[in-house]
Amino acid sequence: MTQPNAAGATRRQRYEAAQRRRAALIAATSTALVAAAIVTLVPMTPGWEKVQRSFFNYDTLVLTFPKLLEAFTINVMIFAWSAPAIAVLGLLIALARDTKSPALFPLRIFGAAFTDVFRGVPVILTVYLIGFGIPGLGLPRPWNSPYIWGSLALILTYSAYVAEIFRSGIDSVHHSQRAAALSLGLTERQVTRDVVLPQAIRNVVPAQMNMLIALQKDVSLLSFIGPVEVFRQAGVFKSLLADFTPYVGAAIIFLVVTVPATRYADYLMARQRRDRR
Amino acid sequence: MAKLKLRGVIKRFGDVTVCDGIDLDVAEGEMVCLIGASGGGKSTLLRCINLLEQIEDGAIFLDGEDVSVPxxxxxxxRSRIGMVFQSYNLFPHMTAIENAMLAPRRVRGLSRDALRPEIEALFTRFGLADRMEKYPDQLSGGQQQRVAIVRALAMKPEVMLFDEITSALDPQLVGEVLDVLLQLKSEGMTMLLATHEMEFARQAADKVCFLRDGKIIEEGPPAVVFGAPQRAETRAFLKRALK
Structure with missing residues (x-):
């Protein structure tokens, strides 16, 4: 039996409070040790001075950062029109792969082939093949723009992944939901649209958030076929100033966007796990 | 003529025969209870009647029309036969009233505004008027199951099937759901139940059927089936079930 002491805490509560204090102390000590080691050891490396000058040059950062930010708007633009297209195409492919009608058999085959191909090829390769290949057909302006075909490469690749996530979401809706909806006299189509999809989509929001974050980063791959987005812009500055600091600047810009987004996706994921319990 | 008539219904899952030649008549306004151990084929039979499962052989007649034609x-x-499940199966992303309005909107093609008065009346009739705007996870098990019944009734079914609808409920919530069944019976609904509530079946059913290994091996008025069972298997089952 636990006896409340003067403070009103039980034996168990006092024990756990002590454990927590101990854990916090250990964590703080080990963090301080690691930080101290980095701060003292890294500057002792032979190349430190040079690295500091060419990667962490404050003046260069201040000089180039506004231009980098400007270039980043191109990333945002490409992201902004690709993401909705990916969501729609991904969902359509997921639905195509789950159809049962014999008339739609070709669609099912196409959906399977599509996901196999675009998940099986490295993104950069798809960007090259589509981004250089299709304008190579000699299309007139503006149809030879790398923005269009580069975006298409991203859209195709990401749709393949997003479609698979949607499919797993559809599978995650318990079959009893479908039975209940059918028993009310709804058609298969109505059941999918009104009962299964809304739940499926909600179930995969955190996973799709992670795809969006990955997409945001992969937009930079388009720099290899032309668009001067933030990574390419940083490269231009590097050549111009013989200084790698602009790359660090670009990384900072990415982190400012992706870290909150990642935290938010993790939060959604944790909340979902809690709800499922 | 029987409202619902089953003749020689056979259902197999692979090598297992779950329903093995079932004959059953449910008259208009009658409440028939299927009893028997789990795995006896009660639930599968109900799912076959609602065409959620396809039968291998035999026939199911609704108002004399063979509805089991492949x-x-x-x-x-299905829109003429309502079904309520053990695990409620409410749609978690919709409020109670949206759950009830979905099928009438889609199947009967009515607007929310046109439906609202009759659906609200249903909720009121079953004491759920103050729960209409709640989501399923904000309701108790008993309330969820009553909403599931309202959802099925919203399609104005001619027959209602109940698949062990109180089995997932805490004992103190069973009563409110069984009361709904009594209310429906008094209003003349034709009902077929799979149930483990022996006391309820004894008091409320017009006919009780004892299923074992996919066959109805004894049927009759509850007074006879419970009071003077003819088959040794029925006696053994009731002895265990009524303990």
């Missing part, structure tokens, strides 16, 4: 459009039949 290739028949199941939607039309």
């Amino acid at each position: 290739g028949l459009d199941p939607q039309r039949v």
Whole structure:
């Protein structure tokens, strides 16, 4: 039996409070040790001075950062029109792969082939093949723009992944939901649209958030076929100033966007796990 | 003529025969209870009647029309037969009233505004008027199951099937759901139940059927089946079930 002491805490509560204090102390000590080691050891490396000058040059950062930010708007633009297209195409492919009608058999085959191909090829390769290949057909302006075909490469690749996530979401809706909806006299189509999809989509929001974050980063791959987005812009500055600091600047810009987004996706994921319990 | 008539219904899952030649008549306004151990085929039989499962052989008649013809459009039949499940199966992303309005909106093609008065009346009739705007996870098990019944009734079914609808409920919530069944019976609904509530079946059913290994091996008025069972298997089951 636990006896409340003067403070009103039980034996168990006092024990756990002590454990927590101990854990916090250990964590703080080990963090301080690691930080101290980095701060003292890294500057002792032979190349430190040079690295500091060419990667962490404050003046260069201040000089180039506004231009980098400007270039980043191109990333945002490409992201902004690709993401909705990916969501729609991904969902359509997921639905195509789950159809049962014999008339739609070709669609099912196409959906399977599509996901196999675009998940099986490295993104950069798809960007090259589509981004250089299709304008190579000699299309007139503006149809030879790398923005269009580069975006298409991203859209195709990401749709393949997003479609698979949607499919797993559809599978995650318990079959009893479908039975209940059918028993009310709804058609298969109505059941999918009104009962299964809304739940499926909600179930995969955190996973799709992670795809969006990955997409945001992969937009930079388009720099290899032309668009001067933030990574390419940083490269231009590097050549111009013989200084790698602009790359660090670009990384900072990415982190400012992706870290909150990642935290938010993790939060959604944790909340979902809690709800499922 | 029986409202619902089953003749020689056979259902197999692979090598297992779950329903093995079932004959059953449910008259208009009658409440028939299927009893028997789990795995006896009660639930599967109900799912077959609602065409959620396809039967291998035999026939199911609704108002004299064979609804088990292969290739028949199941939607039309299902909208005439309501079904309530053990695990409620409410749609978690919709409020109670949206749950109840979905099928009438889609199948009967009515607007929310046109439906609202009759659906609200249903909720009121079953004491759920103050729960209409709640989501399923904000309701108790008993309330969820009553909403599931309202959802099925919203399609104005001619027959209602109940698949062990109190089995997932805490004992103190069973009563409110069984009361709904009594209310429906008094209003003349034709009902077929799979149930483990022996006391309820004894008091409320017009006919009780004891299923074992996919066959109805004894049936009759509850007074006879419970009071003077003819078969040794029935006696053994009741002895265990009524303990």
